[in-house]
Amino acid sequence: MDNRNEVREFLTSRRSRVTPEQVQLPAGTNRRVPGLRRSEVAMLAGVSVEYFARLERGNLAGASESVLDAIATALLLDKAERAHLIDLARAANESPVRAARRTAPQTIRPVMQLALDAVTAGPAFVRNGRMDVLAENALFRALYSELYAMPERPVNLARFVFLHRESAERFYPNWSMSADINVAILRTEAGRNPHDKALHDLVGELSTRSAEFRTRWGAHNVRHHASGEKVFHHPIVGELRMVYQAMEPMDQPGLNFLIYTAEAGTPTEDSLRLLASWAATAGIQA
Missing domain, CATH: 1.10.260 (434 Repressor (Amino-terminal Domain))
Known part of the structure; x- marks a missing residue:
């Protein structure tokens, strides 16, 4: 292309x-x-x-x-x-054939799911550059419980932000920043792999259905989403202010393994324990 x-x-x-x-x-x-x-x-x-x-x-x-x-x-x-x-x-x-070989896998190995399940202090998940969630632990499913209640699969964070605006604005106190981040990650992926048809289809869908997405896409901003702080508002436990770290598996380039956690002694640390307890009671599993 x-x-x-x-x-x-x-x-x-x-x-x-x-x-x-x-x-x-x-x-x-x-x-x-x-x-x-x-x-x-x-x-x-x-x-x-x-x-x-x-x-x-x-x-x-x-x-x-x-x-x-x-x-x-x-x-x-x-x-x-x-x-x-x-x-x-x-x-x-680069030729399209060679570029296609770099497309991130859409499934993960069992050992990666084991690694996710081993993270019990905070939400953790694996996504690709299209913002598809490919695997997650129980706390991530609990954090995004409203999103997992929706029928669309795979779960896609960009679709949630732009196509389920009312729910997303409740969940992300700073919706505009979350929208900017999602678009910048998609734009970065489009530069890395311009031959990804699924990515082009997603961008086309979001551009057609969301004026907010079209405006941001036209800005051509890009981003490396490596670490930082995010604030969420969960319908059960309230505000969660967490730090995050992203890593790329050495043998699966193009995927991101992200872990959210709370700093020790903060109210969010207690809220995450409450979220874990709620998840167990509600039967939420990864």
Whole structure:
């Protein structure tokens, strides 16, 4: 699948957000475009204007690592955006057959389920880049009990956020941030694996059914979802303020193993014990 549109829109969106002042260039007058001009990016990156224009039109085929790094520096890309640019360049040079081999598996090995079940202090789950939940422990099912009560399978966190808005807004106190994160993860996956038909189908569905998704998708923001803090509001135990850590299995690239937990001595630690007790009483199992 041709990714030139993706490349063009990503590079133009990044260029438009960088001001001359941010890169120690004179702002001047009569600027007809937001952000930097192509000539300014080319000068900062040490390439010709014609060559950068070719890249920005979507043709990354053959671009060297040093050129990509120079463009990333000129556009002030963060770590996730740099990786996304490299993914886009790799995809531009890769055959669909080879790319298909990198698609994350849709099933997990039994030992991974055992590892999930061994996590008893907090919710834990495995997802792919499309936000499909492939496996989970009992506490994760209890945390997302409203989502698991819905008929759609596999459970998909992005569908929950955008297509079950009322429930999602109750569950995520900061719905807008959760929406941004979901879209950025999907956009990152689209750069990593542009030949994933299931991902294209999901993006098409969400774009058709959610104006909020369409707006965020058009922003071309990407994200590495490695660690941080999240706040949930569970219908039974109330607010849960947890930290999380994500890991990628070494033998299954493209999957993410995430664990949520509460800091010791916090109200959430007590709430997680209550959630575990409720899950056991309600018969919720992984």
